[in-house]
Amino acid sequence: MAVVPVELGGRSYKVRIAPNLLAEAGQHCLPLLRKNSVSIVTDTNVAGDWRKIVERSFDQAGIATRWLVLDPGESTKSWAGLEQVTDWLLAGQVERGDHVVALGGGVIGDLVGFAAAILKRGCRFIQLPTSLLAQVDSSVGGKTAINAGAGKNLIGAFHQPSLVLADLSALTTLPDRQMRAGYAEVLKYGVLGDRTFFDWLVENGAAVLARESDALEHAVATSVAAKARIVAEDERETADLRALLNLGHTFGHALEAETGFSDRLLHGEAVALGMVLAARYSARLDLISTDDATRVAQAVETAGLPSEIAALGLDCDGRRLAEHMLHDKKMDAGTLPFILLNGIGSAFVARDVALADVAAFLDEQLPAH
Structure with missing residues (x-):
């Protein structure tokens, strides 16, 4: 135990x-x-x-x-x-x-x-x-x-x-789809703060999803320990540390809202796609390499999770998705912090992101109308 x-x-x-x-x-x-x-x-x-x-x-x-x-x-x-x-x-x-x-x-x-x-x-x-x-x-x-x-x-x-x-x-x-959705949160801990764990998941993710005992216990215990450390230091998210746990969630919640918070897109699936978008947007801002953004997308896709907005079949534009973000509970003094990446295993809180730029980025990710 x-x-x-x-x-x-x-x-x-x-x-x-x-x-x-x-x-x-x-x-x-x-x-x-x-x-x-x-x-x-x-x-x-x-x-x-x-x-x-x-x-x-x-x-x-x-x-x-x-x-x-x-x-x-x-x-x-x-x-x-x-x-x-x-x-x-x-x-x-x-x-x-x-x-x-x-x-x-x-x-x-x-x-x-x-x-x-x-x-x-x-x-x-x-x-x-x-x-x-x-x-x-x-x-x-x-x-x-x-x-x-x-x-x-x-x-x-x-x-x-x-x-x-x-x-x-x-x-x-647990149904396989729910298992994959939960795995998105496991992968999140590697992407936001532990590249070694991310690399381990790239090698052992299939064993985790197959519910192999040793791999599963290691993945769950490592994830819980990572969250416990963050919560102990920033219980009520008054500093930026606990906010890092929201990696993928701002983009993800917008997608959940657009799909009606339904089984059409499970929360973990939204977080997975949100992480891919956060990585790609970070690359767009030259914060991380395109290769790192691609590695995040590949890890998500290999786990059977959505890595492209086009797969959702949405009938909206980037502006509409960005507008959903205005209802995010993390809004503070009229600005919305985004969790972006300096690299795999190195997330940070960005408070100077323009939603208009996010909308333009999302238009590039959405299928052409």
């Missing part, structure tokens, strides 16, 4: 990474619980695969479970979904000192984490992430949120979990 600490003083916690953790979840969570019962929120897809196993593990630890099973997908991460979760928790008389368990991917983790952040001004929660994307990214670091009509993750709070159990066995039931 790999154990990665997230050092945040009184809010510190551990991320445990190994196979079969869901079957042992009860004994891992028991020391944190004040009662012999716990509320668990999941979705129908995850419940079908893992509810009985998790329920049995808590039962063996002497803990009764109460379940809320939601519809899967981004549409659940909404005001209506938040109301459903909070009303259910209140009906169950959840107290401020209690822990709520989030069993699922990024949608469930974000939604339940935000509900925990605001319920009675804050109760605790435990993350049991079942997707690769959630294990290496959204379950670690305390960003919780729901989507709004104006954009993704615009309503939220920083609220750290008390424990994260990243069960690698859960990835055996």
